[in-house]
Amino acid sequence: MKLPIKVRLTAWYLMLLSVILVVFGVFLVLRLRSDLIDAVDQSLESRAAQIALGYQGGDQNFQDVSDASLQSVTPAETAAQRLTPTGIVLDATGDPALTDKPLIDAQGLAAALQGRRTVASVVLGPDGEHFRVLALSLPQAGRSSVLVVASSLEDVDSSIHRLVVLFATGIPVALLLAALGGWLIARKALRPVSRMTAEAEEIRADRLKDRIAIPATDDEIERLARTLNDMLGRLEEGVESQRRFVADASHDMRTPLTVMASEIDVGLETHRLGEKGARELLASNREQVEWMARMIDDLLTLASIEGGQLELLRGPTDLQGLAGDVVARLESLAAANGVRISANGRPASVIGDADRLTQVLANLVENAVKYAGAGTEVCVSTWQRDREAGFIVSDTGPGIPPEAVPHLFDRFFRVDATRSSARQGSGLGLAICREIVGAHGGRIWVDSSIGGGSSFSVALPRS
Numbered sequence: 439m440k441l442p443i444k445v446r447l448t449a450w451y452l453m454l455l456s457v458i459l460v461v462f463g464v465f466l467v468l469r470l471r472s473d474l475i476d477a478v479d480q481s482l483e484s485r486a487a488q489i490a491l492g493y494q495g496g497d498q499n500f501q502d503v504s505d506a507s508l509q510s511v512t513p514a515e516t517a518a519q520r521l522t523p524t525g526i527v528l529d530a531t532g533d534p535a536l537t538d539k540p541l542i543d544a545q546g547l548a549a550a551l552q553g554r555r556t557v558a559s560v561v562l563g564p565d566g567e568h569f570r571v572l573a574l575s576l577p578q579a580g581r582s583s584v585l586v587v588a589s590s591l592e593d594v595d596s597s598i599h600r601l602v603v604l605f606a607t608g609i610p611v612a613l614l615l616a617a618l619g620g621w622l623i624a625r626k627a628l629r630p631v632s633r634m635t636a637e638a639e640e641i642r643a644d645r646l647k648d649r650i651a652i653p654a655t656d657d658e659i660e661r662l663a664r665t666l667n668d669m670l671g672r673l674e675e676g677v678e679s680q681r682r683f684v685a686d687a688s689h690d691m692r693t694p695l696t697v698m699a700s701e702i703d704v705g706l707e708t709h710r711l712g713e714k715g716a717r718e719l720l721a722s723n724r725e726q727v728e729w730m731a732r733m734i735d736d737l738l739t740l741a742s743i744e745g746g747q748l749e750l751l752r753g754p755t756d757l758q759g760l761a762g763d764v765v766a767r768l769e770s771l772a773a774a775n776g777v778r779i780s781a782n783g784r785p786a787s788v789i790g791d792a793d794r795l796t797q798v799l800a801n802l803v804e805n806a807v808k809y810a811g812a813g814t815e816v817c818v819s820t821w822q823r824d825r826e827a828g829f830i831v832s833d834t835g836p837g838i839p840p841e842a843v844p845h846l847f848d849r850f851f852r853v854d855a856t857r858s859s860a861r862q863g864s865g866l867g868l869a870i871c872r873e874i875v876g877a878h879g880g881r882i883w884v885d886s887s888i889g890g891g892s893s894f895s896v897a898l899p900r901s
């Protein structure tokens with residue numbers, strides 16, 4: 439089971455803090471111990487130097503002539519000896535239990551005799567007390583001897599012990615307080631997240647207008663809330679557009695069905711319909727059925743494009759060739775509408791889906807032929823520049839009102855719905871064109887003015 443982020447954060451923080459405190463504590467103890475031992479060594483040095491000074495004049499009574507402070511310490515804590523090169527105790531001062539035997543081993547003695555100053559930590563006496571000893575040879579005429587001074591490390595050990603006890607009790611208490619503080623801070627920092635989670639859980643498809651309250655924290659949490667709200671906005675837009683789409687599609691599908699139903703009703707009420715009447719009725723019904731079939735095809739195409747299922751079979755595509763084919767195919771339709779149609783322009787090639795681009799071209803040319811009206815001209819021209827190539831379908835028809843231009847590529851939009859539906863338009867053609875061109879990474883736009891005709895342009899990236 440994953441622990442809550444508050445607990446995990448606190449645990450990580452605590453673990454890191456314990457490591458830091460323990461490492462710091464160990465360093466402090468070791469450092470203090472070494473400093474204290476250095477101080478003891480220094481006092482041993484000066485004591486040994488003073489004793490050695492007393493022996494410079496010749497053999498005299500051995501005494502520890504340490505400074506006043508050392509004089510005042512108990513004998514168990516300091517000791518001094520003079521040893522023969524073989525390790526026999528000549529003179530001694532301090533606790534007899536310590537000084538009746540040499541304070542250093544044979545190795546230390548030999549080193550001191552060779553003139554090397556020897557400092558070592560040793561365990562002495564029946565209680566196994568820690569001492570620091572210093573040995574040096576006494577330069578005396580005739581006989582050489584070794585002076586050994588020792589000082590107990592009891593004070594050092596007890597200081598270190600006190601410090602360790604202090605750390606051992608202080609660190610857990612500090613960690614406990616830090617854990618509590620860390621947990622409170624993490625809880626406070628994450629409280630807006632819990633609130634946002636609760637608010638987000640309440641938002642369902644029927645409440646997409648709701649938004650999460652944005653905390654004025656000016657940090658990642660505020661950004662997260664804003665991002666979630668933006669996402670909700672986009673979702674709301676998407677759902678609203680789907681709802682409109684379904685409503686518009688149902689409405690548009692009802693129109694031919696209503697027409698068919700009323701024509702059939704009239705037919706049923708007429709006692710003797712006659713062959714001519716029956717044919718007319720069936721022909722009209724067939725037209726409505728064709729319209730519905732076309733609309734369903736368009737809807738399916740749009741749905742697959744918007745669902746990201748439009749697979750473009752890209753390949754080198756000659757736009758000039760496509761324009762020629764489309765014009766040839768629609769020439770009879772244009773003639774039937776009294777429209778003159780032509781193709782011209784420069785060679786233009788792109789990497790694209792030839793079938794889908796033909797669909798766009800055919801749609802634009804069909805529209806021009808449909809809406810321009812008899813006696814007009816429709817021209818398809820192709821062009822090519824450095825990075826782009828495309829085509830323009832222009833007509834000399836009545837043009838499009840400026841207020842309609844921004845909506846022209848919207849689904850189900852028709853400039854004059856009644857007139858257009860009479861001409862069997864679904865209002866999906868330009869929306870499909872926009873999606874196909876968009877899938878190619880291109881642009882589609884229109885230039886039109888009332889009475890000045892319209893020209894629909896498509897620009898596609900060449901690679």
Ligand code: ADP
Pocket residue numbers: 805806807809810833835837838846851852853854858862863864865866867868869892
């Ligand atoms: P449809 O042609 O099925 O109605 P489209 O999406 O192809 O749907 O076109 C949307 C609307 O744009 C049309 O209903 C028509 O009013 C207008 N339109 C399109 N092309 C032209 C044109 N060449 N001249 C005038 N109006 C046009």
